Amino acid sequence: MSRATSAWQRIPAPVVDVLVVVGAALDAWLNMWDHTRLSVALAAVGCAALAFRRRFPLGVFLLALPIALMQDVAAAVLVALFTLAERSRNRRLLAVCVALPAVVSSTPWSLAEADRTMTLVTFVYSLATAAAPVLFGQLLQARRDLARRLDEIEEAREHERALHAQTVLARERAQLAREMHDVVSHQVSLIAVRAGALQVATKDGNTKEAARTIRSLSVTTLDELRTMVTLLRASGGRDTELTPQPTLADLHKLVESSGTQAELTGELPPAVGTPAQRAVYRTVQEALTNVRKHAPGAAARVELWQDGDAVGVTVTNTAPTRPSLSLPGSQQGLIGLRERADILNGTLETGPTAEGGYRVRLRIPLGGD
Incomplete structure (x- = not known):
């Protein structure tokens, strides 16, 4: 500029x-x-x-x-x-x-025979003069669109870099957990065993007390190492059952931080089990991510509902207000959601709306979770 x-x-x-x-x-x-x-x-x-x-x-x-x-x-x-x-x-x-x-x-200008040439000249001159501000206005519009796209691409790259950094960190933590389990824990276990054997075999009181202390500290250290290994594996993606799993209580925060104009309505009964809650959360998360990626400027509506013996969620977005970016993706998000729904004996329906938007609808039987 x-x-x-x-x-x-x-x-x-x-x-x-x-x-x-x-x-x-x-x-x-x-x-x-x-x-x-x-x-x-x-x-x-x-x-x-x-x-x-x-x-x-x-x-x-x-x-x-x-x-x-x-x-x-x-x-x-x-x-x-x-x-x-x-x-x-x-x-x-x-x-x-x-x-x-x-x-x-x-x-x-008169349309008489003598004035036709002047009329044509005036028309062409006026046409060229009027075209100039239109071309300049379109140029500024294209410049704004380009600047907005560059900002979105940079934002997407920052997100990708953050995800890559998290992946690398998780991999390093998992490797550290393996090293601690396979090497450090093994060595501490040997120290505890040797200290226990020395405590039993020795006749000297001071040596027996020192061996007992070494064995006690080794056992305590071993317990702490096991706790650290468990935590590292959980944060490294190796033990997902120990990581905090999202529930329906986390939906409000997810919708507010989605980066789109989204609204959450409805509620589900307390009888909904944990697997179904995770499925609902992941469905909303994937749908809002797709809205942000493929429908820039669109508004989304997240509706929780109960229909007889089934519960579910419907995520509907309006048509995009500007062209979407060609961003890389794994194309596996909706496939994973369908597999999760099948495990719970549910169904996942996706497709465009008549207004130019898109709808994702998850249905799960109450007894299926």
Whole structure:
């Protein structure tokens, strides 16, 4: 971003609006062919409307369009065109809006045989002039989209790096646990055995007491080592049953920290077992992850429900508001969820919605967990 652009963006929006309106009004006053009451009124309305161009770009453009009848190049029309092109993604609409000022500005010319050439020249000139702000507005729109995509890619890379670091750390912890179990624990066990044998065999009281102390410390150290090995294996992914498993109580935190506009509704009965709670949690986690990855800007709704002797969750998201990124993935998330549902005698249904979104629905029998 250039210094001029950065300095311009620091100017408050009301100040920019005043400058734009005043500049367009001066341009209309100095370049109008005549200053009749109707012409002045149309020019005043079109220039004043520029203050609302950000909220109503198309309406402001239509209000400024009559100024093109009164001068060859109208600054108000060009500003309105630029704002519309900067905010609209409808290429057909922009093409029509480019043609309208050219048609309007060439209308006053007579269609007599002698004036046809001038009419064509005026139309082409006006068409090229109107196309310039539209192309510039589309360029700024593409630049914003590119900057947003770069931010999303960088965020995804940071997430991938964090996951890789966690994987490496888990692998190192698991390796450390194996080393402690296979080497250190074995050596401490031998120390305890030898100390016990010495305590039994010796006749000297001091030696017997020292051997007893060594054996007692060795046994205590061995117990502590086993606890440390268990913890390292759990954090390293080798003993997942000892790690804290998510439950329904963790759903609120999951939804709030999902990075998407998500809402959690409904509740499940207390009779839902731990495996079913984990399945519900993992389903919501995978669905919200997919929403963030494949439907940028979409809103999601997480609904817990009970239907007779079955419980479940439905995660529905709206259509994305901007193009999704082509991010790498294992493509195994939904397959894993279906396998988890099958184990619990449940079902997992996925598919697009009529509104352009996506729905994931998990159903688990109460007796299946």
